[in-house]
Amino acid sequence: MVAVPLLSETVNRLNLVKGHLQGHVQEPEPHVSTCLLPVSNPTVPFWQKDVHKLHDHRSTEQIPKHSDIVIIGAGYAGVSVAYHIVSEKSCADLSITILEARGACSGATGRNGGHLRPDFYGYIPTYINRVDAEAGLEIAEFEIAHINAIKKVIEKENIDCDFTLTRTIDVWCDEESAKQAKKAYDQMVARKFEYMDDAIFYSGKAAEGICGVKGAKACASYTAGTIWPYKFIMALVEILLASGQVNLQTYTPATSIRPDPRGGYIVTTSRGEMHANKVIHASNAYVSGLLPEYAHNIVPCKGICCRIAVPEGSTAPLLNNSYINRTTDGTLSYLIPRTDGSIIVGGAAKLFKPFQEQWYNNIDDSILIDSAKDYYENYMQRTYNGWENSGAAVESIWTGVMGYSYDSNPHVGVVPRWKEQFILAGFNGHGMPVIWLAAKELALMVTQGREFETTRLPRLYKTTQERIEKARNGRKEDGDIIGTGGFSVTKQ
Numbered sequence: 001m002v003a004v005p006l007l008s009e010t011v012n013r014l015n016l017v018k019g020h021l022q023g024h025v026q027e028p029e030p031h032v033s034t035c036l037l038p039v040s041n042p043t044v045p046f047w048q049k050d051v052h053k054l055h056d057h058r059s060t061e062q063i064p065k066h067s068d069i070v071i072i073g074a075g076y077a078g079v080s081v082a083y084h085i086v087s088e089k090s091c092a093d094l095s096i097t098i099l100e101a102r103g104a105c106s107g108a109t110g111r112n113g114g115h116l117r118p119d120f121y122g123y124i125p126t127y128i129n130r131v132d133a134e135a136g137l138e139i140a141e142f143e144i145a146h147i148n149a150i151k152k153v154i155e156k157e158n159i160d161c162d163f164t165l166t167r168t169i170d171v172w173c174d175e176e177s178a179k180q181a182k183k184a185y186d187q188m189v190a191r192k193f194e195y196m197d198d199a200i201f202y203s204g205k206a207a208e209g210i211c212g213v214k215g216a217k218a219c220a221s222y223t224a225g226t227i228w229p230y231k232f233i234m235a236l237v238e239i240l241l242a243s244g245q246v247n248l249q250t251y252t253p254a255t256s257i258r259p260d261p262r263g264g265y266i267v268t269t270s271r272g273e274m275h276a277n278k279v280i281h282a283s284n285a286y287v288s289g290l291l292p293e294y295a296h297n298i299v300p301c302k303g304i305c306c307r308i309a310v311p312e313g314s315t316a317p318l319l320n321n322s323y324i325n326r327t328t329d330g331t332l333s334y335l336i337p338r339t340d341g342s343i344i345v346g347g348a349a350k351l352f353k354p355f356q357e358q359w360y361n362n363i364d365d366s367i368l369i370d371s372a373k374d375y376y377e378n379y380m381q382r383t384y385n386g387w388e389n390s391g392a393a394v395e396s397i398w399t400g401v402m403g404y405s406y407d408s409n410p411h412v413g414v415v416p417r418w419k420e421q422f423i424l425a426g427f428n429g430h431g432m433p434v435i436w437l438a439a440k441e442l443a444l445m446v447t448q449g450r451e452f453e454t455t456r457l458p459r460l461y462k463t464t465q466e467r468i469e470k471a472r473n474g475r476k477e478d479g480d481i482i483g484t485g486g487f488s489v490t491k492q
C-alpha cells in the first residue's frame with residue numbers, strides 16, 4: 001500500500017524502467033523526486049489489454065526546450081483541453097507539450113467504468129440546498145450536454161470506441177431508500193426543470209419487472225451513454241499528434257514548476273527542464289504534487305472495477321441498459337453492458353469506506369482493495385433475474401485512483417496564486433459527463449484570456465482561494481469525501 005503522507009514529505013522513487021505492459025520497454029531513468037507521482041506498476045484494466053500504439057509515445061527524443069503551453073497529464077482532462085485548443089483556428093501557431101508520468105491514458109480514465117451518466121437528482125439537490133436552484137440546474141444541464149457533445153465528436157472524428165446511447169437505470173432494493181429516492185425525484189420534478197422530462201420513476205411491483213434486478217423496490221431511468229474511454233482518448237491523441245502542434249512525452253513526470261524571472265515558468269521533469277508560457281494542471285488525483293495548496297481539496301482515492309464474462313461459447317442474457325444498483329444494505333455499483341455480452345461493473349465503496357488506509361489518500365493502483373476485491377464474484381447471478389445459470393465470472397479486476405474533491409465539485413480555472421497556471425481536476429468518480437466541456441471552456445480561458453464568469457462553466461466549478469482555504473482549514477469529517485456531505489440516498 002502506498003498511503004500518502006504529508007505531500008512535502010513524500011519521496012517517490014521513480015524507476016519507470018518499463019511501460020506497464022509487456023513489450024513496452026523504456027530506458028531506465030532513475031530519478032528521485034519529492035513530488036506525488038503515480039506508481040510505476042498499476043493493475044492492468046480490461047480496457048488497456050490491447051495497448052494502443054501511442055501508449056508509450058514520445059514525439060521527440062528530448063523534451064522540447066520551450067512550449068507555449070505545457071499540459072501535465074495525458075488523461076481525459078489533459079487530452080481534451082489539448083484537443084479543444086488545437087481545434088481552434090486562431091490557435092494554430094501555439095505549441096503544446098503534454099507531459100505524462102506513465103503511459104498515455106494510464107490513469108483513472110484508462111481504468112474507469114465507461115459510464116457517461118449525467119446527474120439528474122443525485123448530487124443536484126445538495127447543490128440546490130447549499131447554494132440555490134440555479135447553481136444546481138447549471139451543473140445538471142452542463143453534465144447532460146455531454147451526451148450530445150461526446151456523440152458529436154465521436155461521429156465527427158469517426159472514432160471507434162464502442163459508444164452507445166442508452167438509458168441508465170437507477171435501482172433501489174431497500175424500501176426506505178426507495179422512498180427517499182422518490183421524494184428527491186418528486187422534488188426535482190416539482191422544480192419544473194425541463195431536463196426532468198427525460199426521467200421516469202417506477203415504484204412497487206413494476207420496478208423489478210422493468211429493471212430485472214432481484215428485489216428492486218424502485219427504479220428510475222433516463223438517457224446516458226457508455227463508452228470505451230481508453231479508445232476514445234487514444235483516438236484523440238492520434239488526432240493531436242497528426243496536427244503537428246502537440247508534442248507528447250510519456251514516462252516523463254513533471255516534478256516541479258517555478259517562475260522564470262524572464263516570464264513564464266520552468267517545468268522540471270525526470271528528463272530535464274523546459275520553459276512554458278502557460279501550464280495546465282490535468283493530473284487529477286496527483287495535482288497536489290505540484291500544487292500543494294490543493295492537498296486537502298483534491299485527495300487521491302482508490303476505486304475498484306472489473307469485467308464479468310460468461311464462459312466462451314455461451315451467450316450472456318441481454319442487458320441493454322446501464323445501471324446504478326443499490327443493494328438492501330446500500331452497497332452501490334455502477335454497471336455497463338458491452339456489445340460482446342460482457343459487463344463492466346465497479347463501486348462497492350460501502351464495503352471499503354470504513355478501512356481508510358485501503359482507499360483514502362492512497363495512490364497505489366498496483367493492488368486491489370482488500371475489503372472489496374471479492375464482492376463481484378457471482379454478482380450477476382446474485383443481482384439479475386435470468387443470470388443464475390449463466391456461469392458469469394470475473395474475468396479481470398483492477399483499481400484506479402480518482403481525485404476526490406472536498407466539496408464534490410471539480411476545480412477549474414486559474415490557480416489563485418499563479419496568473420498563468422490553470423487547473424482542471426477533482427472529478428471524483430464522475431469525470432465522464434464533466435471533463436469534455438469543462439476542457440472546452442478552460443481552453444478559452446487559456447488561449448483568449450477569458451474570465452471564468454464569461455464561460456459556460458457552472459459557477460461552483462470555479463477554483464478559488466476561498467474553496468482552497470475551506471478544505472485546508474476544515475476537518476476532513478466535514479468534507480464530502482469522508483463526511484456524508486448532507487447528500488441524500490441518491491448519491492453515487
Ligand SMILES: Cc1cc2nc3c(=O)[nH]c(=O)nc-3n(C[C@H](O)[C@H](O)[C@H](O)COP(=O)(O)OP(=O)(O)OC[C@H]3O[C@@H](n4cnc5c(N)ncnc54)[C@H](O)[C@@H]3O)c2cc1C
Nearest residue numbers: 073075076077101107108109112113115254400430431432
Ligand atoms: C475504477 C474507476 C471507475 C470509474 N468509473 C467512472 C465512470 O463509470 N463514469 C465516470 O464518469 N467516471 C468514472 N471514474 C472517474 C473518471 O475516470 C475520472 O473522473 C476521469 O477519468 C479523470 O480524468 P483525468 O484526466 O482528470 O485524470 P486521469 O485519467 O487520472 O489523468 C491524469 C494523468 O496525469 C498523470 N500525472 C499525474 N501526475 C503527473 C505529473 N506530475 N507529471 C505528468 N503526469 C502526471 C497520470 O499518470 C494520469 O495519466 C472512475 C474512476 C475509477 C478509478
